[in-house]
Amino acid sequence: MSLRQLFKTKSLDALISETEETGHQFKKALGPVNLIALGVGAIIGAGIFAVVGTAAAGDASRPGAGPALMLSFVLTAFVCALTALCYSEFAAMVPVSGSAYTYAYGTLGELVAWIIGWDLILEYAIGNVAVAIAWSSYFNTLLKGVGIDMPPWLVVDYMTAREGLPEVVAAAPHILGVPIVFNFLAFAIVALLTVVLVWGVRESANFNLGMVVVKLVVLGFFIFASVKFVKPENWTPFMPNGFPGVFAGAAIIFFAYIGFDALSTTAEESRNPQRDMPIGIMGSLVICTLIYVLVAAVFTGMIPYSVLKGTVASQQAEPLTLAMRYAAMPDWMVGIVAFGSVVASTAVLLVFQLGQPRIFFAMARDGLLPQSFAKIHPRFGTPHVTTILTGILVGVTSAITPLTAMVDLTNIGTLFAFILVCIGITILRIKDPDRVRPFRVPLGPFLVPGLGVLSCLFLIYYLPPSSWMRFFWWLLAGAGIYFSYGFWHSRLRKAV
Numbered sequence: 194m195s196l197r198q199l200f201k202t203k204s205l206d207a208l209i210s211e212t213e214e215t216g217h218q219f220k221k222a223l224g225p226v227n228l229i230a231l232g233v234g235a236i237i238g239a240g241i242f243a244v245v246g247t248a249a250a251g252d253a254s255r256p257g258a259g260p261a262l263m264l265s266f267v268l269t270a271f272v273c274a275l276t277a278l279c280y281s282e283f284a285a286m287v288p289v290s291g292s293a294y295t296y297a298y299g300t301l302g303e304l305v306a307w308i309i310g311w312d313l314i315l316e317y318a319i320g321n322v323a324v325a326i327a328w329s330s331y332f333n334t335l336l337k338g339v340g341i342d343m344p345p346w347l348v349v350d351y352m353t354a355r356e357g358l359p360e361v362v363a364a365a366p367h368i369l370g371v372p373i374v375f376n377f378l379a380f381a382i383v384a385l386l387t388v389v390l391v392w393g394v395r396e397s398a399n400f401n402l403g404m405v406v407v408k409l410v411v412l413g414f415f416i417f418a419s420v421k422f423v424k425p426e427n428w429t430p431f432m433p434n435g436f437p438g439v440f441a442g443a444a445i446i447f448f449a450y451i452g453f454d455a456l457s458t459t460a461e462e463s464r465n466p467q468r469d470m471p472i473g474i475m476g477s478l479v480i481c482t483l484i485y486v487l488v489a490a491v492f493t494g495m496i497p498y499s500v501l502k503g504t505v506a507s508q509q510a511e512p513l514t515l516a517m518r519y520a521a522m523p524d525w526m527v528g529i530v531a532f533g534s535v536v537a538s539t540a541v542l543l544v545f546q547l548g549q550p551r552i553f554f555a556m557a558r559d560g561l562l563p564q565s566f567a568k569i570h571p572r573f574g575t576p577h578v579t580t581i582l583t584g585i586l587v588g589v590t591s592a593i594t595p596l597t598a599m600v601d602l603t604n605i606g607t608l609f610a611f612i613l614v615c616i617g618i619t620i621l622r623i624k625d626p627d628r629v630r631p632f633r634v635p636l637g638p639f640l641v642p643g644l645g646v647l648s649c650l651f652l653i654y655y656l657p658p659s660s661w662m663r664f665f666w667w668l669l670a671g672a673g674i675y676f677s678y679g680f681w682h683s684r685l686r687k688a689v
Contacts, residue, residue: 232477315606411533
């Protein structure tokens with residue numbers, strides 16, 4: 194084993210030719226409207242409906258942004274835009290499933306590609322565990338609003354119940370003295386979406402398009418129904434914790450933006466990826482930023498920073514309905530927004546559950562994972578094996594584990610992947626300057642990618658140190674799998 198073997202790259206032509214192999218071909222079913230809708234579906238979700246409260250109020254480990262939450266959204270959008278330009282160039286030039294994993298394989302070598310593929314599990318699978326748990330909470334609240342009470346032992350994980358809800362453990366059925374406590378709602382929504390995703394990508398995209406329309410209507414309703422309750426004096430002081438609060442808020446709400454890169458995993462299923470992928474990635478980012486800033490302005494104008502700071506974490510987890518209740522808005526209006534949060538989280542679950550199997554698929558096609566992971570369903574044209582595997586992993590994990598630290602762990606993993614994509618653009622511009630690029634990152638090979646790297650590092654700095662340590666152990670576990678299996682089964686190494 195030598196360093197040259199570990200960092201050997203696969204040519205971009207080889208990456209593209211492998212997509213034409215029999216049994217490894219996707220259906221070309223997605224156009225620009227589908228891609229923008231998938232991007233909006235992934236971006237607008239649990240983030241805007243859940244983390245804006247904590248970002249504005251802060252917590253024990255970091256200051257809040259207050260009304261300057263609007264600036265936090267703009268700052269995070271700028272960071273994402275720099276990376277989105279790099280993703281757009283790659284996706285148009287190399288329309289291959291696998292996202293940042295594939296791009297790293299063609300520029301930085303196999304070991305880095307494995308690291309980034311393993312890292313992307315944090316964004317898609319682990320991130321979806323957090324979204325599924327949040328969805329369960331929203332949906333349970335919605336059920337209570339219509340008079341349906343789920344047994345408490347079916348809507349919470351065992352660890353949370355054992356540590357803070359002993360009455361739930363006592364009331365739960367027992368088998369051989371073991372209490373049966375698990376988050377059934379989280380498992381059920383993941384199972385349902387897994388069936389939809391196996392069924393077909395066009396059907397999944399159409400299902401997502403319907404949910405995107407619903408949640409945009411709900412957010413529009415929140416803005417227009419709540420704007421008359423906005424009091425300009427609530428925006429003073431605008432930055433109660435100065436720029437550190439704005440930066441910390443940006444690091445938190447980064448969770449509200451991750452998802453645009455999931456579009457790059459569908460490049461092989463795009464009808465015209467050279468044109469449509471940049472449109473989908475950049476278009477969805479612009480639309481979501483405008484919506485986020487409007488929501489942040491209304492939210493912080495409805496509830497004073499001093500009041501928000503005094504609320505508990507469980508209340509901040511549903512910030513929009515919290516603000517509406519503070520303004521004494523009618524229950525039916527609050528119910529509409531609660532319904533929107535359920536739909537939004539469902540859309541995020543769908544797109545992330547669509548993205549993760551395609552990462553596994555690309556890694557298996559390269560031999561770094563078992564070949565059974567690289568199978569395409571003969572009728573539906575979807576990677577059914579990895580889709581079902583992802584559904585089982587996410588569904589079971591979300592049913593038995595708590596939400597603790599999931600958001601921060603997802604953020605640091607995603608930011609690390611973004612850094613490698615930005616570096617890859619610069620390397621490929623130098624190594625292969627004559628390759629046809631239907632879309633090019635503007636201003637040369639260094640400025641925008643370099644700013645992308647620095648801005649991602651900037652946000653990582655404002656994440657809690659505990660998330661850095663968890664991320665280190667995650668990468669160490671991935672290295673163990675690579676050196677025990679992936680290195681010895683790599684198609685690239687066998688070809689050599």
